[in-house]
Amino acid sequence: MPGLELILFIPLVLANPRRMSKQNRLLRRLSIALLLLIAVSNLAALVLLIRSLVIGQATAGGQLLGAAGQVWFTNVLVFGLAFWELDRGGPVSRIRVAHPGLPAADFRFPQDEDHDAIAEVARRSSAKTGWTPGFVDYLYVSVTNSSAFSPTDTMPLSERAKLLMAAESISALTLSVLVVSFGVGLLKH
Numbered sequence: 001m002p003g004l005e006l007i008l009f010i011p012l013v014l015a016n017p018r019r020m021s022k023q024n025r026l027l028r029r030l031s032i033a034l035l036l037l038i039a040v041s042n043l044a045a046l047v048l049l050i051r052s053l054v055i056g057q058a059t060a061g062g063q064l065l066g067a068a069g070q071v072w073f074t075n076v077l078v079f080g081l082a083f084w085e086l087d088r089g090g091p092v093s094r095i096r097v098a099h100p101g102l103p104a105a106d107f108r109f110p111q112d113e114d115h116d117a118i119a120e121v122a123r124r125s126s127a128k129t130g131w132t133p134g135f136v137d138y139l140y141v142s143v144t145n146s147s148a149f150s151p152t153d154t155m156p157l158s159e160r161a162k163l164l165m166a167a168e169s170i171s172a173l174t175l176s177v178l179v180v181s182f183g184v185g186l187l188k189h
Contacts, residue, residue: 028090035082042074046171049179068179072146072172079168080142083107084135086160094132102132106161107141109133109154146172 049067051057088094089103105112115127122128137154144152149169156162 028085032082032085035078035085038074039078039082042071042078043171045071045074046174050174053178053182064179064182068175071179072175075168075171076139076142076146079146079164080135080139082164083138083141083161084133086164087133087138091135099126099130099132104158106156106158107133107138107154108157109137142168145169149173 045067049064049071052064083106084091087106089097093102109126111124111126111131111133114121114125116122117125124131126132141151141154144154145165145168149172151165156165
């Protein structure tokens with residue numbers, strides 16, 4: 001599956017290497033389709049892991065933990081990319097459109113509300129600096145959501161953001177409870 005994903009990713013980069021400066025509706029749809037493909041393949045990997053537990057095929061704790069880690073890490077990246085791609089019209093819109101003209105936000109970041117905080121915090125607010133979230137901000141949301149099974153400092157606003165965060169949390173919780181606990185149990189034997 002990673003080979004297929006790479007084969008699909010390369011033409012996207014070649015077709016628009018300066019993605020942040022130019023919006024292309026077809027390429028954006030292809031990017032989202034690639035994210036969906038990776039998410040579905042990762043869900044299939046999670047189902048296969050659970051299946052191996054249920055039918056008793058999982059006997060090597062280290063391998064099981066490695067596979068679970070790979071599924072978790074891929075989920076964090078996929079959801080971070082999905083949040084980044086969907087919020088406020090996508091990365092191109094966030095960079096090229098002024099704050100008042102941006103589409104409605106899917107996420108509420110602290111920087112969006114810090115304009116009236118103490119001076120050293122307010123200096124970083126979006127109202128004072130024009131700050132917009134970048135990929136690292138969405139990756140952080142994904143990591144914290146996948147680790148805490150809930151939003152930490154960034155709240156989902158739209159239904160799609162809430163559904164995406166719920167799907168990520170359920171997947172991470174399933175990994176933690178079923179796969180990791182079983183894998184740790186195998187390590188003791």
